[in-house]
Amino acid sequence: MQKKIKTALLSYGMSGKVFHAPFLQLHEGFELLGSWERSKQLIQQDYPEVKSYATLEEVLASDAELVIVNTPVDTHYEFAKKVLEAGKNALVEKAFTTTAAEAEELLNLAKEKGLKLTVFQNRRWDSDLKTVKSVLDQKLLGAIVEAEIRFDRYNPNLSPKAWKEGANAGAGVLKDLGPHIIDQAIYLFGYPEAVSADIRTLREGSLVDDNIDITLFYADKRVRLHAGFFNREQLPAYIIQGRKGSFFKDRGDIQEDTLKTGAKPNLTDWGTEPIEKSGLLHTEVDGVVIRQTIPTLQGNYYDLFDGLYQSITEDKPEPVTAEDGLRVMKIIDAASASSEQKRVIKL
Structure with a gap:
C-alpha cells in the first residue's frame, strides 16, 4: 500500500484552491488534512472531510508531515522557518523569500534538520517551457547566442489584493x-555570470514595481527577461536564437485557466495546448533549412507533486531544490541593486 504523506496548507485562497489542493487530491500519495484559514472557512465546502485550522500553531501541532507555505511573499521566511523548526517538510510558494540571505538561512536549517524544502516553481511544468526545453535538448538550433523570456500582460489597473x-x-x-522567468532561464541555460536590470513603476498610483527588464550575462550568450502590464499585443514568450536557427513560442499553457474553472486535473489529456499555439522552428538540420511548426508537449503540475512525493519517501532530490530557490533570490537581489545603481552586478 502506498504511503500517504499528510499535508496541510497555510491558506486556502486562489493558490490553495487552484494550484495545490486539486493535485494533492489527484496524487494517491498525499492526504490533505486541511488549511489554516484566518477569516473565511472555505476549504470544507470543497473537501468536507478536511479541517479548517484556526491558527498556525494548530497546523504545526498537527500530524502533518508536509506543510505548504502559500501565504503572501513577505511571510514566507517567517512561516517556513517555523514549519522547519517544527520538524515538518516544506513546499514554499514563489518568491521563495524576500532576500537571498533569508533563502540561505532556510536552506541551511532544512539541511541541519534533515528535512525536504522545495520551492513551488510550477511553471517548469508548463507545456510551453517543456517544449522549449525539448528543442534545446535536441540541439536543433546549434549553440545558443541569445534568448528572451517574457511574461507579458495587459492590465493597467491595480490589483484589489492589498498584499x-x-x-x-x-x-x-x-x-x-520575476521568479517564474528567472527560474526558467536558469533551468534552461544555467546560472549567469552577471546581471543588469531596469525596474520601473508605470501604472498610475502604483506603490510597487510593475515593469522589469533583466539581462543575464553568460560567457557565450545573453538572456533577456521581461514582465509588465502594458503589453496589449504580445511578443512570443520565448525567443531562442542559435547559430543554426531560431525557435519562437507563445505562452500557451492552459493549466491555470482550466483550474480556475473548477476543472480537476487528470493523468491523460491534462495540460494539452491548442494546436494553434504550436512553436515555430526555423533552422538547419543535416544541411537542409527547415521552417515548420513544432507540436507543444503536454504540461502537468502533477509531476512537481510526484517529484516531491518521491523526494520525501525515497530521499531523492527535491523537484525544485532550496539551492534553486536561493539562486533565483540572488538574481532578484542583484537585479534590484543593478536598477538602483545603474550598473552591471557580478554574481
Missing part, C-alpha cells in the same frame, strides 16, 4: 512574475 500592491518587501512584479 500585492502595498509597499511591503514581497510585493511587485520582480517578486511575482
Whole structure:
C-alpha cells in the first residue's frame, strides 16, 4: 500500500484552491488534512472531510508531515522557518523569500534538520517551457547566442489584493512574475555570470514595481527577461536564437485557466495546448533549412507533486531544490541593486 504523506496548507485562497489542493487530491500519495484559514472557512465546502485550522500553531501541532507555505511573499521566511523548526517538510510558494540571505538561512536549517524544502516553481511544468526545453535538448538550433523570456500582460489597473500592491518587501512584479522567468532561464541555460536590470513603476498610483527588464550575462550568450502590464499585443514568450536557427513560442499553457474553472486535473489529456499555439522552428538540420511548426508537449503540475512525493519517501532530490530557490533570490537581489545603481552586478 502506498504511503500517504499528510499535508496541510497555510491558506486556502486562489493558490490553495487552484494550484495545490486539486493535485494533492489527484496524487494517491498525499492526504490533505486541511488549511489554516484566518477569516473565511472555505476549504470544507470543497473537501468536507478536511479541517479548517484556526491558527498556525494548530497546523504545526498537527500530524502533518508536509506543510505548504502559500501565504503572501513577505511571510514566507517567517512561516517556513517555523514549519522547519517544527520538524515538518516544506513546499514554499514563489518568491521563495524576500532576500537571498533569508533563502540561505532556510536552506541551511532544512539541511541541519534533515528535512525536504522545495520551492513551488510550477511553471517548469508548463507545456510551453517543456517544449522549449525539448528543442534545446535536441540541439536543433546549434549553440545558443541569445534568448528572451517574457511574461507579458495587459492590465493597467491595480490589483484589489492589498498584499500585492502595498509597499511591503514581497510585493511587485520582480517578486511575482520575476521568479517564474528567472527560474526558467536558469533551468534552461544555467546560472549567469552577471546581471543588469531596469525596474520601473508605470501604472498610475502604483506603490510597487510593475515593469522589469533583466539581462543575464553568460560567457557565450545573453538572456533577456521581461514582465509588465502594458503589453496589449504580445511578443512570443520565448525567443531562442542559435547559430543554426531560431525557435519562437507563445505562452500557451492552459493549466491555470482550466483550474480556475473548477476543472480537476487528470493523468491523460491534462495540460494539452491548442494546436494553434504550436512553436515555430526555423533552422538547419543535416544541411537542409527547415521552417515548420513544432507540436507543444503536454504540461502537468502533477509531476512537481510526484517529484516531491518521491523526494520525501525515497530521499531523492527535491523537484525544485532550496539551492534553486536561493539562486533565483540572488538574481532578484542583484537585479534590484543593478536598477538602483545603474550598473552591471557580478554574481
